[in-house]
Amino acid sequence: MSGGTRRKDSDRRQRIIDATLHAIAAHGVSGTTHRRIAALAAVPLGSVTYYFATLDDLVIAAFLQLAEHSSKAFADRMAMANDRDSAKDAIVAIIAGSIWATPRTLLLSYELYAFAARHPPVADVMRRWMGNSRVALERFFDPLTARALDALVEEIGIHNSIDPYPLSEHAIRTIVDRVTEPTCGR
Structure with a gap:
């Protein structure tokens, strides 16, 4: 044979x-x-x-694939932006659209967070995912704002997935504008 x-x-x-x-x-x-x-x-x-070799090895490989796919979709959408305003548009599209916050991706993300809390090596997958998002955001925003926007993308997605009155695209844009507003010397 x-x-x-x-x-x-x-x-x-x-x-x-x-x-x-x-x-x-x-x-x-x-x-x-x-x-x-x-x-x-x-x-x-x-x-x-x-x-x-183990079920953990397989789960880690699956979560790594999820993170890479989600990071790529995020980065691809952010790469379409050519200035700060179009970057804000991209963030709104990522949050309000189906780029990250699909019901399946959110559900898998919940599982990933819980698994990572009990399996520290998996936290590296999470850190890589967050790092990739922040690199894409830092093309247009300072590191602290990029970090806040990264958290905002996930949190609004999570909240909208279970809230009976999810935020509208207009409300999401208002929040993104407030987070990215210059401090005016504060």
Whole structure:
């Protein structure tokens, strides 16, 4: 046998990572098992442990993918800005639109924060995500304002996901304008 079966399923590792994110979104990290992942990825159970030594390794790989994808979407939208006003427009679009605050991404983000609180090495994934966001924001804003805007993006998204009266795009713009307002010598 030439091992051709393995070549035909070259995307198996990626399917396992994607299935892990689906399992986490559906069952939380605590309800995510090798069996659930294997079923969602349509692979034999042994394939999961072949590619990932532990469930934690797999969860970390999945969260790293989530962070990289979200960071890229954020950076791509911020890269469209060419001045401070268009950067504020981008921030509003990121918060109000589906760039970051999709229900699935928010749910996975909640899980990531909780997992990172109990698994310190995963905090590196979070710090990288925040760092990437801040680099994109610091093209137009000082570091402290960039940090506040980074927190604002996540918090308004989180609040809007559970608030029966989520903030409108106009209200989000007002908040972004207030946060980015020059201090006028204060």
